[in-house]
Amino acid sequence: MFGFFERGFKKTLEVIKALDKSLMVEAIHHIKKDRLEEILIESDVTYDLIEEILENLPDEVSREDLEPRLLKCFETQKKDWIHKRPVVQLIIGVNGAGKTTTIAKLASKYRKQGKRVILGASDTFRAAAIEQLRLWADRLDIPVIFSKQGHDPSGVTFDAIRSGVARNMDYIIIDTAGRLHNQSNLSEELKKIVRVADKAHAGSPHQKILILDGTQGTSAIVQAEKFNEMIGIDGIIITKLDGTAKGGAIFSIAEALKVPILYIGIGEKPDDLIEFVPKEFVKGLLDKLYKGESKL
Numbered sequence: 001m002f003g004f005f006e007r008g009f010k011k012t013l014e015v016i017k018a019l020d021k022s023l024m025v026e027a028i029h030h031i032k033k034d035r036l037e038e039i040l041i042e043s044d045v046t047y048d049l050i051e052e053i054l055e056n057l058p059d060e061v062s063r064e065d066l067e068p069r070l071l072k073c074f075e076t077q078k079k080d081w082i083h084k085r086p087v088v089q090l091i092i093g094v095n096g097a098g099k100t101t102t103i104a105k106l107a108s109k110y111r112k113q114g115k116r117v118i119l120g121a122s123d124t125f126r127a128a129a130i131e132q133l134r135l136w137a138d139r140l141d142i143p144v145i146f147s148k149q150g151h152d153p154s155g156v157t158f159d160a161i162r163s164g165v166a167r168n169m170d171y172i173i174i175d176t177a178g179r180l181h182n183q184s185n186l187s188e189e190l191k192k193i194v195r196v197a198d199k200a201h202a203g204s205p206h207q208k209i210l211i212l213d214g215t216q217g218t219s220a221i222v223q224a225e226k227f228n229e230m231i232g233i234d235g236i237i238i239t240k241l242d243g244t245a246k247g248g249a250i251f252s253i254a255e256a257l258k259v260p261i262l263y264i265g266i267g268e269k270p271d272d273l274i275e276f277v278p279k280e281f282v283k284g285l286l287d288k289l290y291k292g293e294s295k296l
């Protein structure tokens, strides 16, 4: 059975392995600092953060030295979620990041936990977007509230939340559009959705979850900051890590945004979503760095 790191960071692991085979065999107790720097650069950790991680460490870096430095990047990971029923999750992110697919994954996960889920198709910008969510809802046998293309997305949000409350749902998950004519349009639309959600169910949306495309690596940080300025972010899900070697970007994303990373997406199917646990992530990476090839 593969562990968390092998499952979630396959491509990143291949790069680390390919980068220095001899290093992988020899590095039982220590790794040379410049080698470590190379590995972190290759896996897309930002340079400033690499400097911070390696600051004042000896030339030969031990696992014990490195571990707390890596974990420190996730210090803000803890978050007190509001567990008010139903929980309203607003899913935001740029076009193509994986919002709709991730909604299907989340819904499928909650269903398996025996929870009641309803979806809101508030990406009314494209007809195909509504269809895509309806198709997932059909496959997963989950109700979905939708309207016609071009209708006000906050109207759909209101209806979905009211319906979710009336039907005693556990989770109401709202899809949104990633791209409008310009950024100020998007910002205004998201702000309105948030206001209307609060009207439909006071205190909601409880979780504003940003979906980031993992193949973009650290370049997704600027994008995330913009969404944070618009309406604030409570959690992040990073998708498409199955297709990228930029897994190290997770350190920089967590450290820069100070928002917890909740899950990672590792494929297109409903089960391809795994909970992100910083300790397991760091342990998985360190196991690979310090135990040699035979274990890979």
Ligand SMILES: Nc1nc2c(ncn2[C@@H]2O[C@H](COP(=O)(O)OP(=O)(O)OP(=O)(O)O)[C@@H](O)[C@H]2O)c(=O)[nH]1
Pocket (backbone or CB within 6 Å): 093, 094, 095, 096, 097, 098, 099, 100, 101, 102, 123, 129, 177, 178, 179, 239, 240, 241, 242, 243, 264, 265, 266, 267, 268, 272
């Ligand atoms: N390999 C892989 N593909 C993914 C993952 N998540 C999403 N995708 C794919 O990425 C593409 C875009 O996903 P969507 O869920 O449609 O993205 P979106 O953010 O809803 O896009 P818009 O509605 O256009 O804004 C689809 O082809 C998905 O199958 C993932 O974790 N791994």
Ligand SMILES: [Mg+2]
Pocket (backbone or CB within 6 Å): 099, 100, 101, 123, 129, 132, 175
């Ligand atoms: Mg979509």
